Amino acid sequence: MSFAPRSLSVVRACGSVPRRAASQRFSSSSSSSTSTSTPPPLIASLLLSRPPLLTPTPTPLEEAYHSHSQAIEHALSSPLPLDFYFKSGSLPLRRHLVADHSYSSDIYGGRLAGSAPDVGDIPPETEYQTFDRDHWMKLDEKERGERSLERFPEEEVYCLVQSTNKKWGFPQTEVGRLEGLDEAVSQKLIGLDGSLGGKGMDSWLVTRKPVGMVKDGESTTFFLRGHILAGEPSLSSSSSYSTFAWLSAAEVEDRLRNQGDEHLWTSIKGMFGQPDPEVDAE
Known part of the structure; x- marks a missing residue:
């Protein structure tokens, strides 16, 4: 009866030795790898969109x-x-x-x-005020222009930001060591202290997995999809972005092509529902 606790303590002590050895080997190997070569940069980009507000007008x-x-x-x-x-x-x-x-x-x-029913005089129904489908878009466009969230109510619009070098692109951040893509986007972009100013914007990530990837040299950019529910980005003075715009897919293509980012648009146009002619030909 007295040898059972001692055997248990021996097993625990023996089991803890491989864990410490493994952790020491991992730390030594990681430190040696980081000292010899730095890993290529990994970037997480956010494809933030506002879904259509109205059903499309039928043809x-x-x-x-x-x-x-x-x-x-x-x-x-x-x-x-x-x-x-x-x-x-x-x-x-x-x-x-x-x-x-x-x-x-x-x-x-x-x-x-047949003949019309004999129902006598019918009082008129209550008149309701009707608006055009693009009424709110025109009303808000005069005040806020491309920053209006009511643009193109029958289409999906996407958030593009302009950096300090006057170039348009998608919000992005570098992913740290042992950090997930969704964690980087949630904390550094749409979080309370993120680049887009999450205090005045209610948004959510559709999935934790990327919906697209763009490789530029050694740098790899993964795109995560998100939706905005209310509010708008509030760019602070310390943010790396100067302004933002809500653009349709056609406007995103024109803006990227006009500034020389045709390779970027070719790589991501599948995320906007535009097929690749080469893939269709095959």
Whole structure:
């Protein structure tokens, strides 16, 4: 009974020796490797975007298709049980009868739709103020221009920043030793003390894994995707960026090409949904 604790202590002591030896070997090998050669720089870049605010405006072909499908569905569907959904003689029932007859006349013609229902005088409905789909974009564009988050409400817009050398690009930061890509972006870019000023911006990373990679010499840049929910970047005086802009995919391409970054756009255009002609040819 007395030898069990002693054998346990011996096992623990023996088990701790390899751990210390492994840690010493790791520290010595890491120090020797860092002293001989420095690893190539690893950069984490953020593809920050605002999703579309409105559904896209349908094309004439889409409008014709949906109208045809709705007409077929209306012709094959069973009649609406009016007694179940409406009170007899009520105003909603009379408005429904008028609207249904008008729709049937447009689809089948006046001969098949029959005579108009006798519902008497119907008071007009409450008038609502309507706005154009780009109303808020035009309103905010006058005040903030490209920094407006309401630009292109039917498209996805992306955040580009301008560095002190007047060159546009994506927000990026260098990844430290034993630091994850998502940690570098969360702390150094969109964090409270990040380059984009996270105090006035509510955003989140879609995934911790990169969605693209660009290799320039020995430097490797990994792109992480993020969405902005509210607010805007607040660039401080100590930030390496002077201003920012919310641009569509076409504007991002034009801006990168005009400043001579055609290689960068060719490498990342797949992240914007633009296929590579060489890949399609294969």
